[in-house]
Amino acid sequence: MHRRLFPVLSGLSLCFFLVAPVLIVGAPYESTMGLVQKIFYFHFPAWMAMFLAIFILGISSGVYLFRRKPAADRLAVAAAELAVVFGLMGLITGPLWGIKAWGVWWQWDARLTMAVVLELILVAYLLLRQYGGAGSDRLAAGLGLFAMANVPFLYISTEIWRTVHPRTSVVPTLPVDFGVPLWWSLVGFIVLCLALLSLRCRLEEQRAMLDQLYLAVEEE
Amino acid sequence: MNRFLQVAWLVVWKDLRVEARSKEMLFTTLFFAISIVLVFSFGFVRAGQAVEGAAAGILWIAMAFSGTLALGRAFERERYHDALRGLLLAPVDRPAIYLGKLVGLLLLLSLVETVVAVLVAFLFGVPFFRHGWWLFLMLSLGTVGFASVGTLFSAMLVRTRSRTVLLPVLLYPVTIPVLIMGVSGTTALVQAEPDLAMARLWISLLFFFDTVFLTLALWTFEPVMTE
Known part of the structure; x- marks a missing residue:
């Protein structure tokens, strides 16, 4: 991963996050949800950043599995950790919305259940990386592919079942006043995700390099 | 294709013969399944009556x-005398080995499930067999x-140190959707007024999931098992 990528991306995401509050405060009050509706400007972008991270995890896992490129494996670990973080953000902001909209913190409906399941798979991935020992990288790559295969089910879950969660079609049909701050924070979250990804990838690269140096010293 | 199925059948036959001689897996799994049903019976019985709607969950x-x-x-057995290495060294399609192991396991589990389904129906008084074929299809x-x-996961983990801990940790999150669909579909079948349309929806979703999972597993078995 290129050394200059992180400063550029993090600077860019900082710009987005500095302007985002101004746009969010400026957006009109939604009539039924009131102030709580503003959670949406974090909740939706957090899930989208998680989906991005999962797709990066899945694709790089596939590349590692079939092409054996170590760089792809490093990218996969970094993406998996970020997917857990952004997923956690979505799982925390979701109930805050739920207590106002539904009167309860949690509903066992299809969308929410699938979201928890996906988060669990990612945590399992990290556990496997941590405790699997030697050779667990390839097993983890297999699991990464399964995690990616679950995303479409999560995405369409609001379309198949009648759930309490707002449908996916809400987002493209938003009025401009709500839409601008939403898309702005979405881009901010995606850039932040990519910035953290580049940083985490560099850490893995340095670790791999250090391991190689240790091996070289031992051989001498 | 013919050869692929032939290899898969040979692996099934090998597993069945090993099992027929020891009967270890069948008896231990069956006993464990029956104990689980009993443990749940104690958990879900109030004043001598089973809690309504618990049976489908218990079965699954x-x-x-x-x-x-x-x-x-199933894969612990392959570790003795490095049998797995022998199996993988054979000049055959790896996915055929996977398919063979899978079919062997399915045969064993179908025996266990038959006993468990009868037991749950008997202990909790649920009409599992009112729509027997539907339940059979759903369970299958x-x-x-x-x-x-x-x-796939069990095969992947066979060389890992902490495999006994990691198998459930990895397996349950990935297969929870299957369990949700199974429990919901079975509940639709055994409730006072069976909802066949709902059961059909869950069955088609299960089929969809099976297709995705099975394809992915067959596709990844080869690279995952290569040393």
Whole structure:
């Protein structure tokens, strides 16, 4: 991963996050949800950043599995950790919305259940990386592919079942006043995700390099 | 294709012969499944009456837990005398080996599930057999979904140190959708007024999941098992 990528991306995401509050405060009050509706400007972008991270995890896992490129494996670990973080953000902001909209913190409906399941798979991935020992990288790559295969089910879950969660079609049909701050924070979250990804990838690269140096010293 | 199926059948035949001689997996898995049903019976009985709607969950959880036990054992066996290496060294398609192991496990689990389904129907007084074929189809599809992922993960973990801990940790999150569909579909079948349309929806979803999981497992078995 290129050394200059992180400063550029993090600077860019900082710009987005500095302007985002101004746009969010400026957006009109939604009539039924009131102030709580503003959670949406974090909740939706957090899930989208998680989906991005999962797709990066899945694709790089596939590349590692079939092409054996170590760089792809490093990218996969970094993406998996970020997917857990952004997923956690979505799982925390979701109930805050739920207590106002539904009167309860949690509903066992299809969308929410699938979201928890996906988060669990990612945590399992990290556990496997941590405790699997030697050779667990390839097993983890297999699991990464399964995690990616679950995303479409999560995405369409609001379309198949009648759930309490707002449908996916809400987002493209938003009025401009709500839409601008939403898309702005979405881009901010995606850039932040990519910035953290580049940083985490560099850490893995340095670790791999250090391991190689240790091996070289031992051989001498 | 013919040869592929032939190899898969040979692996099934080998597993069946080993099992027929020891009967270890069948008896331990069956006993474990029955104990789970009994444990749940104590958990879900109030004042001598079973809690309504618990039976479907008990049936599927017993399937999942005993299935995990069988999955762990199926590949543990291959570790003795480095049998797995021999199997992988054979000049055959690797996915055929996977398919063979999967079918062997499915045969075992179907025996166990038959006993468990009868037991749950008897103990909790649920009309499982009112729509017997539907339940059969649902259980079969659910077991295929669960075991197809399980066989792959169990094979992947066979060389790992902490495999006994990691198998359930990896398996349950991935297969929870199958369990949700199975439990919901079974509940739709056994409730006072069976909802066949709902059951059909869950069955088609199970089929969809099975197709995705099985394809993914067959596709990844080869690279995952290569040393």
